[in-house]
Amino acid sequence: xxxxxxxxxxxxxxxxxxxxxxxxxxxxxxxxxxxxxxxxxxxxxxxxxxxxxxxxxxxxxxxxxxxxxxxxxxxxxxxxxxxxxxxxxxxxxxxxxxxxxxxxxxxxxxxxxxxxxxxxxxxxxxxxxxxxxxxxxxxxxxxxxxxxxxxxxxxxxxxxxxxxxxxxxxxxxxxxxxxxxxxxxxxxxxxxxxxxxxxxxxxxxxxxxxxxxxxxxxxxxxxxxxxxxxxxxxxxxxxxxxxxxxxxxxxxxxxxxxxxxxxxxxxxxxxxxxxxxxxxxxxxxxxxxxxxxxxxxxxxxxxxxxxxxxxxxxxxx
Numbered sequence: 539x540x541x542x543x544x545x546x547x548x549x550x551x552x553x554x555x556x557x558x559x560x561x562x563x564x565x566x567x568x569x570x571x572x573x574x575x576x577x578x579x580x581x582x583x584x585x586x587x588x589x590x591x592x593x594x595x596x597x598x599x600x601x602x603x604x605x606x607x608x609x610x611x612x613x614x615x616x617x618x619x620x621x622x623x624x625x626x627x628x629x630x631x632x633x634x635x636x637x638x639x640x641x642x643x644x645x646x647x648x649x650x651x652x653x654x655x656x657x658x659x660x661x662x663x664x665x666x667x668x669x670x671x672x673x674x675x676x677x678x679x680x681x682x683x684x685x686x687x688x689x690x691x692x693x694x695x696x697x698x699x700x701x702x703x704x705x706x707x708x709x710x711x712x713x714x715x716x717x718x719x720x721x722x723x724x725x726x727x728x729x730x731x732x733x734x735x736x737x738x739x740x741x742x743x744x745x746x747x748x749x750x751x752x753x754x755x756x757x758x759x760x761x762x763x764x765x766x767x768x769x770x771x772x773x774x775x776x777x778x779x780x781x782x783x784x785x786x787x788x789x790x791x792x793x794x795x796x797x798x799x800x801x802x803x804x805x806x807x808x809x810x811x812x813x814x815x816x817x818x819x820x821x822x823x824x825x826x827x828x829x830x831x832x833x834x835x836x837x838x839x840x841x842x843x844x845x846x847x848x849x850x851x852x853x854x855x
Contacts (some may be wrong), residue, residue: 563591564719565624566623567626568621571585571618590752592751593769594755598824600824636720640709651695652697653693657715683711696700710741746802767796779851790836
């Protein structure tokens with residue numbers, strides 16, 4: 539079978555195993571595995587995920603379960619060991635402008651001002667001979683983002699002159715200016731103090747509602763995950779399947795809808811009994827090593843959730 543034949547068969551298989559075409563989704567993962575050391579170290583096992591345009595997906599799980607590994611695979615920094623990963627139907631290869639990234643520690647250019655950092659997004663999308671040119675529309679969009687972020691008075695400052703929260707504001711706007719298909723965020727607020735963190739959450743929600751961007755957001759804070767997201771996914775290595783005691787990588791053990799795409803909840807609802815009950819449920823299902831469920835019993839209630847268990851995995855032993 540030629541490479542072309544294999545690719546066509548793979549696309550056919552994708553369409554048969556899921557509702558709709560993978561091209562209909564911003565991010566589409568099918569049977570994704572990630573391992574190291576010639577398969578002896580399993581990190582991710584058989585991940586199936588579809589993310590629709592405009593979703594704000596928060597990702598939680600125990601420390602070491604592979605959340606950042608998954609993010610690096612979506613970014614294209616690491617290849618998946620098995621399975622397929624696509625952005626708008628195109629295979630994920632190396633990092634490019636289809637994916638923006640904001641890390642816990644900002645990744646600003648230290649020698650550039652806040653304004654120059656923000657302008658790097660549209661500049662990097664230009665051909666090399668147009669690199670210095672930025673359209674007036676992009677400049678106006680940047681001014682709107684910066685004003686909304688309260689950064690208009692800090693445009694000439696370099697990163698060392700900014701506070702932690704100010705640096706993250708610039709990093710988020712820098713990523714947005716590249717107009718990515720999906721914005722990846724790896725615990726971007728975890729190093730901030732509580733007040734600054736709450737301010738950043740509100741800013742992100744405002745920008746999300748304004749832009750309709752698609753977000754995949756990693757956090758270790760369950761309250762933050764349920765407050766920000768329209769959808770929550772939990773990864774965990776605490777489960778059983780028909781493979782018995784075989785070393786297991788993490789799987790998606792919970793995938794739930796939180797609210798309609800494009801909507802948010804009030805900060806006051808962070809302390810609601812409903813949110814606390816949901817936190818307790820996710821904590822038990824994903825974080826408690828003594829709360830073990832079979833793969834067939836995962837909480838996959840989101841309308842786009844799906845799972846491709848092999849016959850062996852589905853067996854009860």
